[in-house]
Amino acid sequence: MTDLDTRLTRCFAGAFPDLRETQIPSATVDNTASWDSMGALTLTALVEEEFGVAFGDNVIGSLRSYPAVRAELARSIPDAAAPVSDR
Amino acid sequence: MKLAEALRIFREPADDANTFLVSLCTGFTPLHLQTFLGAHLRQALRNRSVDIGVGLFGDLAGSIDNAAAAPSRHALAVVLEWQDLDPRLGIRRLGGWSPHDLPDILKGCRKMLARLRAGLAEAAANKPIALTLPTLPLPMIGITPSWEESQIRLELDLLLDEFRAQIGELRLARLVSRQELDLRSPLDQRFDVQSELNAGYPYKNTHADVVGELLAHLLAPPLPKKGLITDLDNTLWSGILGEDGVDGIAWTLDRHAQIHGLYQQLLASLAATGVLIGIASKNEPANVQLALERPDMVLPQDRVFPVAAGWGAKSEAIREILRTWNVGPEAVVFVDDSPLELAEVKAAFPEIECLAFATASPSAVWQLLATLRDLFGKHAVSAEDALRTESLRNSAEFALAQGELGSPEDFLEGIEPVLEFSFRKDPPDPRALELLNKTNQFNLNGYRFTEADWQSYLSSPETFLQVISYRDKFGPLGKIAVATGRMNNGSLILDRWVMSCRAFSRRIEHCVLHKLFERFEAEEIRFDFVPTTKNNPLQQFLKEITGDDPQPMSRLTQTRFMERCPKLGHTFQEN
Numbered sequence: 001m002t003d004l005d006t007r008l009t010r011c012f013a014g015a016f017p018d019l020r021e022t023q024i025p026s027a028t029v030d031n032t033a034s035w036d037s038m039g040a041l042t043l044t045a046l047v048e049e050e051f052g053v054a055f056g057d058n059v060i061g062s063l064r065s066y067p068a069v070r071a072e073l074a075r076s077i078p079d080a081a082a083p084v085s086d087r
Numbered sequence: 088m089k090l091a092e093a094l095r096i097f098r099e100p101a102d103d104a105n106t107f108l109v110s111l112c113t114g115f116t117p118l119h120l121q122t123f124l125g126a127h128l129r130q131a132l133r134n135r136s137v138d139i140g141v142g143l144f145g146d147l148a149g150s151i152d153n154a155a156a157a158p159s160r161h162a163l164a165v166v167l168e169w170q171d172l173d174p175r176l177g178i179r180r181l182g183g184w185s186p187h188d189l190p191d192i193l194k195g196c197r198k199m200l201a202r203l204r205a206g207l208a209e210a211a212a213n214k215p216i217a218l219t220l221p222t223l224p225l226p227m228i229g230i231t232p233s234w235e236e237s238q239i240r241l242e243l244d245l246l247l248d249e250f251r252a253q254i255g256e257l258r259l260a261r262l263v264s265r266q267e268l269d270l271r272s273p274l275d276q277r278f279d280v281q282s283e284l285n286a287g288y289p290y291k292n293t294h295a296d297v298v299g300e301l302l303a304h305l306l307a308p309p310l311p312k313k314g315l316i317t318d319l320d321n322t323l324w325s326g327i328l329g330e331d332g333v334d335g336i337a338w339t340l341d342r343h344a345q346i347h348g349l350y351q352q353l354l355a356s357l358a359a360t361g362v363l364i365g366i367a368s369k370n371e372p373a374n375v376q377l378a379l380e381r382p383d384m385v386l387p388q389d390r391v392f393p394v395a396a397g398w399g400a401k402s403e404a405i406r407e408i409l410r411t412w413n414v415g416p417e418a419v420v421f422v423d424d425s426p427l428e429l430a431e432v433k434a435a436f437p438e439i440e441c442l443a444f445a446t447a448s449p450s451a452v453w454q455l456l457a458t459l460r461d462l463f464g465k466h467a468v469s470a471e472d473a474l475r476t477e478s479l480r481n482s483a484e485f486a487l488a489q490g491e492l493g494s495p496e497d498f499l500e501g502i503e504p505v506l507e508f509s510f511r512k513d514p515p516d517p518r519a520l521e522l523l524n525k526t527n528q529f530n531l532n533g534y535r536f537t538e539a540d541w542q543s544y545l546s547s548p549e550t551f552l553q554v555i556s557y558r559d560k561f562g563p564l565g566k567i568a569v570a571t572g573r574m575n576n577g578s579l580i581l582d583r584w585v586m587s588c589r590a591f592s593r594r595i596e597h598c599v600l601h602k603l604f605e606r607f608e609a610e611e612i613r614f615d616f617v618p619t620t621k622n623n624p625l626q627q628f629l630k631e632i633t634g635d636d637p638q639p640m641s642r643l644t645q646t647r648f649m650e651r652c653p654k655l656g657h658t659f660q661e662n
Contacts (some may be wrong), residue, residue, distance in 0.1 A: 013256070014090075014094045014095070016093050017098060027442070041118060041282075041286050041288070042094075042118075043088075045090050045292060046090055046094075049089055049090050049091060049292060057281065060285070082128070
């Protein structure tokens with residue numbers, strides 16, 4: 001697991017406390033009951049706070065799954081996506 | 088506090104089933120503000136569970152009305168923003184910002200403020216309210232550039248000032264300090280335009296954190312400290328008394344020592360609000376006496392008691408002062424310019440808050456004054472606050488006289504004690520809540536009330552409130568004891584009972600029970616007793632009067648009380 005995954009998992013656990021840690025990597029809007037509009041806002045705020053990024057309106061709408069959020073972060077801050085041992 | 092931390096704190100399981108129920112009234116989606124408020128309340132209430140209900144989007148006045156009418160809710164946190172006064176003052180509606188719209192906007196604001204005031208007045212009749220007035224920047228509705236104040240802004244400020252003054256008069260309403268908000272949350276870092284447009288939530292997280300914390304402070308305020316012990320040389324004044332002499336020490340602008348004068352001025356103000364001020368100084372006692380008698384001292388000599396001057400360790404002087412005051416170290420602040428002295432005292436009394444007086448840095452002293460104001464701040468000053476230092480001096484005389492006047496009965500008769508009982512609970516005496524929350528030693532169970540809990544408890548028709556005042560020939564002690572409880576099938580259940588340590592050794596505790604038996608014609612009193620680390624004096628008394636080790640719901644029959652109660656020569660009055 002990369003540093004990005006560890007931190008992102010923490011954000012998901014904060015936004016969706018009903019998810020087990022093993023469910024988080026495959027979490028999507030459709031399979032997570034608490035991922036409603038309020039949950040999405042909380043997740044966005046936690047990710048922005050954790051990674052020091054600010055998502056634009058055009059991006060927020062596309063953040064509908066763990067892989068999607070991870071991909072956006074990897075694009076915004078490539079260094080965070082590298083395994084810890086590579087850095 | 089970060090949002091992730093706030094979420095964790097707010098969601099942590101609580102030990103207490105007695106949930107604190109708050110209505111958060113906003114015109115916007117409260118989202119993370121709700122989380123921050125909940126987390127700060129959880130911290131302030133030491134892990135008691137907190138439930139925060141929210142109102143309808145875009146209807147602040149309706150939310151306040153609903154919260155006022157909800158009997159189960161303990162308190163209201165109200166957050167007013169510009170768009171709640173008129174939607175055109177927000178950015179989610181396009182009603183017009185033209186100059187010709189402005190008179191109508193002002194008219195709408197005036198009407199809405201009147202409605203909000205009525206709703207808040209109704210709510211504040213029996214529920215505590217914490218309130219912020221607009222915290223966000225006003226949109227660009229004026230015609231002036233940013234550096235020139237606009238007429239509409241001036242008129243809005245006038246309306247808000249009037250509203251602020253009206254709210255300030257409501258007994259249970261508290262306003263968040265604008266100055267503190269401005270210091271903690273800069274204006275340009277409050278408004279999240281994107282979030283407001285997308286989600287109807289206008290706050291950046293840093294701002295929501297500060298607003299939540301300040302609201303929580305108002306609904307669950309920290310207990311103020313009781314006493315301040317100060318050093319003298321290069322602290323209360325500039326200079327070394329032993330070297331510079333009585334005339335060589337200074338605290339004024341012309342002697343480049345104004346910061347010490349300001350410190351004295353704050354101490355005088357604290358003393359006037361009932362804070363105990365003592366002195367611990369390494370100096371010749373006679374010199375200290377002469378210095379304190381200087382007529383230009385800003386801190387009057389009669390506001391200071393006791394003065395512990397000598398050459399022993401500071402911690403020993405402080406031990407003597409604590410004994411005289413009869414307060415615990417956790418309720419005391421010590422101020423000294425010497426890091427060594429501060430460390431020595433801290434090692435002896437880890438619970439004492441030790442603060443440095445940085446003589447060489449006026450800015451640091453300025454910050455110290457602000458810290459002291461926060462540690463000792465209170466909403467209002469009671470008559471007892473003005474009496475406190477004087478009654479401590481009288482207690483010293485009282486202790487001397489006690490040794491001179493023979494038997495306890497002779498002594499009590501000689502001092503002509505008078506007890507005044509009040510059973511009024513609407514409106515409740517604010518001194519009663521203060522005593523319940525600050526008394527440790529003679530305290531039946533150590534339970535504390537928030538203002539909201541207190542209002543809720545008293546609103547029950549079964550409960551009674553007994554407030555006891557005392558005076559004797561040494562002077563008045565003011566309101567020094569409180570008992571609350573209810574009757575249940577001939578038994579009087581005593582829920583809370585506290586007495587100030589200043590009132591010990593006068594058999595007031597016996598008088599309180601005597602009066603309760605008499606007034607309620609109770610067959611027995613049952614005590615909701617819980618041992619604490621500090622309530623040994625109460626435990627001793629219960630053991631003496633009941634004849635048994637105190638237990639939860641210990642019992643005392645009227646017959647047993649009359650057998651064991653010593654002679655009481657007090658005069659009883661009731662108002």
